Amino acid sequence: MATMQMDRLLDTVVQTGASDLHLTVGRRPTVRLHGHLKELQTKVLDSDDMVQLMKAISPEQKQQELAEMGGCDFGFSYGERARFRVSIFKQRGDLAIVCRLIPSRLLTFEQIGLPMICQELIRRPRGMFLVTGPTGSGKTTSLATMIDYINMNFGDKHIVTMEDPIEYYHKHKKAIINQREVGTDVPTFAEALRRVLRSDPDVILVGEMRDLETIEAAIRAAETGHLVFATLHTTGAAKTIDRVVDAFPVSQQNQIRVQLSTALLCVLSQVLLSRVDQPGLVAAYEFLVVTPAISNLIREAKTYRIDSAIQTGKKFGMQLLDDHLWALYMKGMISAEEMVDKSKNPADLRDKIHRMGRTVGRIEWDEEEADVKG
Numbered sequence: 381m382a383t384m385q386m387d388r389l390l391d392t393v394v395q396t397g398a399s400d401l402h403l404t405v406g407r408r409p410t411v412r413l414h415g416h417l418k419e420l421q422t423k424v425l426d427s428d429d430m431v432q433l434m435k436a437i438s439p440e441q442k443q444q445e446l447a448e449m450g451g452c453d454f455g456f457s458y459g460e461r462a463r464f465r466v467s468i469f470k471q472r473g474d475l476a477i478v479c480r481l482i483p484s485r486l487l488t489f490e491q492i493g494l495p496m497i498c499q500e501l502i503r504r505p506r507g508m509f510l511v512t513g514p515t516g517s518g519k520t521t522s523l524a525t526m527i528d529y530i531n532m533n534f535g536d537k538h539i540v541t542m543e544d545p546i547e548y549y550h551k552h553k554k555a556i557i558n559q560r561e562v563g564t565d566v567p568t569f570a571e572a573l574r575r576v577l578r579s580d581p582d583v584i585l586v587g588e589m590r591d592l593e594t595i596e597a598a599i600r601a602a603e604t605g606h607l608v609f610a611t612l613h614t615t616g617a618a619k620t621i622d623r624v625v626d627a628f629p630v631s632q633q634n635q636i637r638v639q640l641s642t643a644l645l646c647v648l649s650q651v652l653l654s655r656v657d658q659p660g661l662v663a664a665y666e667f668l669v670v671t672p673a674i675s676n677l678i679r680e681a682k683t684y685r686i687d688s689a690i691q692t693g694k695k696f697g698m699q700l701l702d703d704h705l706w707a708l709y710m711k712g713m714i715s716a717e718e719m720v721d722k723s724k725n726p727a728d729l730r731d732k733i734h735r736m737g738r739t740v741g742r743i744e745w746d747e748e749e750a751d752v753k754g
Contacts, residue, residue, distance in 0.1 A: 405472075434446070434475050453563075494665070508640075509608070528553075534555055591627075602643040615724070641670075651664050665699065667698055702723045
């Protein structure tokens with residue numbers, strides 16, 4: 381039966397510690413383990429298999445959304461064993477399914493390697509904390525860790541999250557926490573933000589700033605005395621600020637720069653990399669803290685100078701992504717290829733490797749001639 385087959389597939393994900401399960405027509409079920417795709421030794425899936433597997437985990441409401449919109453996303457609890465974020469979509473007239481395993485326990489700052497200055501910044505009563513990075517870079521896990529820290533340590537906080545879908549379920553600890561799922565509890569992020577200020581929140585989490593209305597509402601909430609966490613699919617602090625500003629019409633951009641310069645607390649930009657010293661993944665972070673000098677650069681539209689400011693701002697806890705990547709490489713945790721692939725300035729890192737007389741993939745660096753040889 382399809383339900384039993386899906387059970388076996390999900391069990392495999394849980395037992396192996398894979399991060400994702402990929403199901404698509406014409407291929408065997410495939411898991412992503414430590415960043416790499418690995419086929420399972422089962423039958424190749426056909427169209428009927430995909431329909432049955434979809435029905436085994438999808439509520440009626442989501443099946444209707446799939447039929448009307450061509451795709452749906454939702455959270456799925458696999459009994460008491462695990463929870464998954466599910467994305468189902470149509471391709472070439474058939475279905476495809478991706479199930480992402482949500483870790484069953486909340487992790488600490490130390491376990492995921494978050495900069496410890498984050499603990500100080502999330503004690504602030506107001507401001508915007510942006511967490512950015514590509515899809516699958518661990519943004520949700522970082523946010524869950526910080527929300528859990530507030531939940532455990534501050535009894536005078538009301539936390540409201542807006543997520544699509546809810547991934548980590550938080551229990552009430554010292555704080556009160558309410559989680560709203562877009563599509564189930566509220567139609568859109570923008571609508572959730574419009575209504576949240578009436579619920580006496582202290583901390584607000586916006587799962588994703590997808591559109592101008594949501595970005596504008598999130599900035600306004602940060603300005604009016606709330607600590608706002610939000611995500612964007614950008615890499616690097618400077619690009620994140622440019623992305624927020626560029627979302628607005630040109631006539632409003634100067635005003636938004638002024639608002640951001642006062643409302644923004646920090647930008648945490650992250651990527652996930654496969655480890656070479658042991659099985660698993662490790663996160664690399666770029667971290668910008670908005671000091672008076674950074675605030676001035678934002679206000680004057682000089683974001684091109686932010687990377688230099690981060691380099692000189694280490695005493696405030698700032699770090700560039702490439703500096704953290706290099707540190708992980710020098711500790712033997714990641715490969716040179718992975719480091720260069722995920723870096724913002726690969727040529728600079730290649731040059732540092734060259735000066736050490738090492739190689740990157742198939743490209744050899746001649747220490748004396750400084751020539752690239754195929």
